[in-house]
Structures are given as structure tokens and as C-alpha cells.
């Protein structure tokens with residue numbers, strides 16, 4: 001991928017942008033219980049608009065469960081998810097998305113038999129854009145993310161890393177207030193990670209979106225996050241600046257597999 005072009009503002013936003021004006025997305029005292037198992041326990045997290053917040057933790061720490069709660073895919077057992085001043089209790093995932101909370105999935109969830117462009121278009125149409133506007137918007141988005149030359153390819157034929165980029169493009173349709181990226185660097189080479197870091201770093205300014213970045217790749221997460229929160233065993237173990245987290249003894253012991 002060459003240098004990232006400036007994002008072209010889509011010609012029509014098509015939905016009520018006022019819905020996406022919240023300055024924070026927050027979980028307060030959140031717990032999720034799966035029969036006997038407490039997947040997350042009393043977790044509080046506050047994501048600000050324009051901020052890249054890294055969310056790290058060992059396998060099974062509860063990161064995806066937390067993201068599922070923050071996007072309406074999982075109902076909390078206790079606690080609440082707040083979008084600005086609004087309690088989201090009872091909201092469907094579609095309502096979260098309509099309010100400008102977007103996400104990607106570890107397993108792409110693309111329409112593999114549709115073209116790359118159509119994958120982005122249908123998301124725009126689903127969010128209220130007319131077909132013409134959705135097409136123009138999709139092409140602008142694919143240009144930004146470096147997939148314009150593959151617009152007519154079937155999504156299922158893309159290389160794995162391009163499929164992940166397409167997932168991000170779909171989530172960025174209509175400049176969401178918050179975008180939650182679930183392990184976007186998984187399976188990427190060092191060079192691809194560099195490109196991804198450039199793209200993700202540009203999201204807050206380009207799309208005025210806050211980014212919650214779940215990532216196992218420490219170079220990526222420490223390199224571009226403004227703050228980092230660490231989960232371990234379903235609880236918050238630490239939060240702070242990347243430099244602080246990298247030196248945090250409990251984090252090093254629990255997560256980085258090093259002696260404290």
C-alpha cells in the first residue's frame with residue numbers, strides 16, 4: 001500500500017449525526033457471567049472520542065466479552081454501558097451501530113461472495129445512505145484504506161490481511177463516534193503492521209472517532225495507543241500510559257510472562 005491519501009468526506013452522511021455526538025463510551029462496574037464462569041468482573045473503562053485506547057490482556061482475560069458489551073452483542077450481568085449520558089440498557093447491537101458505535105470481528109464476518117466495494121456499500125445502505133451515495137462513499141473509503149484496486153474482487157478471494165482491512169473499512173462507514181478493533185494486526189507481517197499502525201493512528205483525526213484497540217502485538221498497541229488498560233482474569237489489572245504499562249510489575253508478571 002502506498003502513502004495514505006487524505007480521506008474524502010463522503011458526499012452524504014444520510015443519518016442523524018447528532019446521534020453520534022457523545023464524547024465518551026464507558027462501561028461502569030461491568031460483570032458478565034456465563035453459567036458458572038465470571039468472564040469479566042466489575043470492570044470500568046472509559047473511552048474518549050479522539051483517543052486510541054489500547055486494551056490488552058492474556059487469552060481469556062475478557063477483552064472480547066467487554067467489547068461485546070460495549071457494542072450490544074452481549075448483555076452485562078451487572079453494571080452498565082453509557083454512551084455519553086445515555087444508559088444503553090436494552091439496546092440491540094443494531095441500535096449501538098446506528099448510534100455510531102462500530103466494531104470489527106476477529107473472524108472477518110465479510111460477505112465473501114460479494115465484491116469488496118459491495119461489502120462497504122451494503123453497510124452504508126444499512127445505515128441509511130442511498131445507493132449512489134453508498135457507492136461513492138465506499139470508493140472513498142477503499143481509497144483511504146488502500147483497497148481501491150481490489151474493489152471489484154470477491155471479498156472471499158482477498159488475502160487474509162486485506163480481509164481485515166476491509167473489515168475496518170466497513171466499520172468506518174459514516175465516521176462512527178467509536179470504533180472497536182478486535183486484534184486487527186493478527187496474522188500480519190511486520191511491514192503490514194507498520195501500515196496498519198499508520199492507518200489506525202489516522203482514524204481519530206480523519207473520522208473524529210475514538211478507537212478501542214484490542215491487540216496482542218505489543219509493538220502495535222504500545223506504538224499507537226494514547227492510554228492502555230490491562231485486563232487479567234476478567235478484572236482490570238492496570239491502566240496508564242504505554243510507557244507506564246510497559247514498566248508495570250504486575251503487568252510484566254501476569255501478561256508479558258516476565259518475572260516481576
Ligand SMILES: Nc1ncnc2c1ncn2[C@@H]1O[C@H](COP(=O)(O)OP(=O)(O)OP(=O)(O)O)[C@@H](O)[C@H]1O
Pocket residue numbers: 034037038039057058059060061062063064065066
Ligand atoms: N459465550 C461464552 N460462553 C461461555 N464462556 C465464554 C463465552 N465467551 C467467552 N467465554 C469465556 O469467558 C472468558 C473470557 O473470554 P474472552 O473471549 O472475552 O477473552 P479474551 O481476552 O478476548 O481472549 P482472547 O485474547 O483469547 O480473544 C474465557 O474464559 C472464555 O472461555
